[in-house]
Amino acid sequence: AEKALxxxxxxxxxxxxxxxxxxxxxxxxxxxxxxxxxxxxPNTYGLFRKVLxxxxxxxxxxxxxxxxxxxxxISERV
Numbered sequence: 001a002e003k004a005l006x007x008x009x010x011x012x013x014x015x016x017x018x019x020x021x022x023x024x025x026x027x028x029x030x031x032x033x034x035x036x037x038x039x040x041x042p043n044t045y046g047l048f049r050k051v052l053x054x055x056x057x058x059x060x061x062x063x064x065x066x067x068x069x070x071x072x073x074i075s076e077r078v
Contacts, residue, residue: 006076010040010051013071018055018062022048029055029062040074 016032022045030053032038041050048063055062 006042008040008042008074009077010038010049010069011073011075012036012038013073014068016064016068016072018051018053018064019048020062022046022050022063024065026063029053032064
């Protein structure tokens, strides 16, 4: 059997801007704040990482700058 991709959680310890696309010129859809916990993709998209956020009542993908993640921690969900 193929090994399932690990689910990674981002434990947020700072304010992170979430963009609609992996570009700082794209629309800002929400902010993550200290204490939030979201699923983060193991893949990188250029300078970005993809996160799953609740936005306008839906769960959808957004993008945060990898360089913005300085104090937050990423852990594998067990």
